Amino acid sequence: MATSGIIDTPKASTFNTVATTSNTSTTSSSDIGADQDKFMKLLITQLKNQDPLNPMDNAAMTSQLAQLSTVTGINKVNATLESLRTDQASAQSMNAVSLIGKGVLVAGKGVELSTSTDAAGVKTSSSVFGVDLASPAETVDISIMDKTGKVVRTMSMKNVDVGTYPITWDGTTDDKTAAEAGSYTFSVKAVSTGKTLTDATQLQLAAVASVSTGAAGVKLNTSLGHFTMAEIKEVL
Template structure:
């Protein structure tokens, strides 16, 4: 026995239900068309009700039509910008998701020694004649010093193997780093320490895209100085 499904799929109860669940969304084209219709309705109403002794001249009509074109152009431009914003957000979300499980260097002085290895970095705004990196324990005491010369501007990843000033090995744990850079004897203000962390997850919301990095915090893509 053949079953007629045309009524069910198009205009029957199921079709009505589907239309209710998935209503047609208004598009920028629909909005522009609606504005044009309203404008033309107002213009025709003006023409019908104009004073026969003082009718609208061609310049007035041309001016109003030009306004219509301007409004339509602005609506189309806004629609294009909305589309570009959507594409940018999608691209940014994808880029952030790809950061998961990647090690990154971000501004910070925390240093974690694990398995006899601690990754960190320095961010140099300008080149320096000398750079001194102090590694400090929880009490703030410097336990190891790294001296570098002729350091170029940019981001530089570094590794500390836990060796102390007396040649012994420091126990695994939390430490801190301090960076001092000089050129011609003058201290530079644009030298900063970078801490290392691994991106665990990504969250999105009204505040934008956030990278969640354990033991470091919640940061933005702009905070990332280097991906390792």
């Protein structure tokens, strides 16, 4: 969902985007061939030095050849899985880079209210936050509070299905006055069949400044900290 004129995205002087470089350590066909050569040399040596009066039976030889085939097959499967893992990591890095400069919703209870003035000198306020519901709710009540903990604005949604819901606030309070620009917090109470749900998650807007990769995987570096791709609930 694209939101225009709402997200106040901080601009970094330099985006330290780390491009993904894959050092794939897969088992090559030459390695598999070398293993086969070693096995066959050992088998031939065993046959040459066997007891003529008690030679290896066909069942034993077939069993060893079957083991070779099994090991070779496992090596090929491992190589394929490693290749798929590398391709997936590369694709995830490319997707993450495309998020630089955009706003994302992550777990958090903060609300940043910003103001802007148009050419006519009219001031407008706006903010974006969100709610993630893991269970459907009959009612979802949202309370926005100032730094003192005083509730300045309440919102409500009815018959809400499972999903992520971005919410905008124009800075208007419950008494129809304009709230001052700055930092606020909010709480969510989702109710179904008279019971308060415990799987409703508050979502805060964060601006993606850069992307980094490492042993822990791809990380989005935002104005609120570092997040994995799995922690991003929605891109705005």
